Amino acid sequence: MNTSLLQGLNPEQLAAVTWPPQSALVLAGAGSGKTRVLTTRIAWLLQSGQAGVHSIMAVTFTNKAAKEMQTRLAAMIPVNVRSMWLGTFHGLCHRFLRMHHQDAGLPSAFQILDSGDQLALIKRMLKALNIAEEIIAPRSLQGFINAQKESGLRAEALHAPDPHTTKMVECYAEYDKICQREGVVDFAELMLRSYELLQRNEILRRHYQNRFNHILVDEFQDTNKLQYAWLKLMAGDNAAVFAVGDDDQSIYRFRGAHVGNMSALMHEFDIEAPIKLEQNYRSVGNILMAANAVIEHNAERLGKNLRTDAADGDKIRFIAAPTDFEEAQFVIDEAKSLQREGRTFSQMAVLYRSNAQSRVLEQALFRAGVPYKIYGGLRFYERQEIKHALAYLRLAVNPDDDNALLRVINVPARGIGARTIENIQTAAAEQGISLWQAACGMGAKAAKVAAFVRLIEGLGTQAAVSSLQEMMLAVTRDSGLVEYYQTQKGDHQDRLDNLDELVNAAVAFKPEESVFEVLPEGAQANPLFPILAFLSSAALESGENQAGEGEEALQLMTVHAAKGLEFDAVFLTGMEEGLFPSEYSLAERGGLEEERRLMYVAITRARQRLYISMAQQRLLHGQTHFGIVSRFVDEIPEVVLHRLSAKTKPFNSFTDAPKIKTRVAENYDLPQDYAGFRIGQNVRHAKFGTGVIIEAVNKGESARLTINFGQHGVKELDTAYAKLEAV
């Protein structure tokens, strides 16, 4: 056997890679070579003949991670990666559902709803049900539905404790009905459908359980309950689950990640002890020391300490800037001086807790003429012009897609106004048919609608005989979208460029590579297959954030977005109480520990140099906030800190910040105080009468209260503005 695979691995990594074919949990600290271990294990399993390509499944969370594994694996051994089940949870579930769409109760051309589509559908449904947005906020319903699905729960299985929840559950049921009728599936549904199908269909279950002997999972700490249950079903008694994760980097609890899955895995898969990868190859000693010291303040840990052979390196530089503007200036000055020392901007990152903080930085950078790139804006496939074009394509293959129809029936404007659309909707509701069918039934009464119907019919006919590229061209041209953006006032060259880019993407698209392992019976014969595959991949692989990667620019992003990345130098900005840790997190049980893990992630992004900064005064939501330094900074040992002093006037805590809120230490048992109110309390409002506080969030000195005023509806009020008296 070729042993070169294993060369250069440290003893811990070697143990993990060559672990016998049993389940294992690998606790891989930041920068400990996690991806290397994962890919090398796959290569080793294949090369040593312990497993065949088709008996291995490898699951990740992001397409980026999946792609990276794919390339690294291909570089290690000659392997047909395509025939392997390597992909994201959602990607694999999608493949599974396409292959077994009939058993899953889905039409062969089912489409995927991204979160925007999902929200649009929910809004439409609430309107149709005559439920005001004040009673049920679309966003909260969306969150509710997704959370239920991610816990594996259907509407029928839910017991509502109160009238409000009862309504939400009813909406959930109705929502699923609509999705089924329209042949669309949201992200959570991809997982839940697959899970349910595996659970009830013994033949399928047996087949997959026999097939997969090795299931490898990346970022296991981020799995939610449903994903874990799905993994268990796939594994059966047969497969070895090799899970790699880091409980200290679990920062996605707010979207359902369940760290408890790690201990559950240990119990349920008879894992005696986790394999720990504690050797860090990324950061210098001082940075690592800071990271270790901070994370040690967390009580709920599996326990792990990073070590390094690297030198101590520079100390961490901390500065308390008087204002957010001066903080930005500091970042610029330092970044420039680092550049003069020979470092490149693209190897420096500016991190912040929330996107809103990027504004000041951006302005300052722009003025200083420093090139920068912001991550986390709109993604390519989420841009309106792209969604418009894809909606036409969707209608071509499935005109019953009401979402798509509503999106483009009057874009570009073709004289079909709100009135007409309402008529179509009424007709559709009365006859229980799709909007498309209703529109077709309008006949000669509405010439403009008829023209639209003809347009879509034309595209549909073309779809059956044209290639994907031809279709894409036809869609952008015949729909009138290109002309629309050319003639619209204002410069829409970027949108036109994006439409061109979309055509390019269609040209470059290789359907057989993206979606299916082996095409299911009949799929190959389906002329629509490339289009279906393209639409699916557009929804599932929302694409890189922006074009122009590799540019020489300073990298700006949230701490969340920085996970998995590393930089020579990192600027960690906005280290103020209330911002980081965020005020919101403090109200939640375990919230502070999650914030601290976020801090840990932030620190460990830096290879050689770390700057931490705060602003004593910052403009937030149009109001001036006076901040005190984050408790996390105090948790960093003084010996690795180098405190820089601001050049300008020192901050006077007495005159400048008369009312810094004294914060109660984290205490879960005391009822939370929200500017003198608490949840469940009865209050009176001059206009809305009496109500009960059902939710509350602290916002600095004030609090945002969600109050149910009965027949006046549910309102969100801020104690800073609303006059409320306790009853």
Add this chain to the structure above:
DNA sequence: TAGCCGATAGTTTTT
């Protein structure tokens, strides 16, 4: 039907 204005809300995010 389209464009304008005022109200409103405003962590973190991948699929």
Add this chain to the structure above:
DNA sequence: CTATCGGCTA
């Protein structure tokens, strides 16, 4: 403060 959205008016 500012982006977004819904409702209202021309």
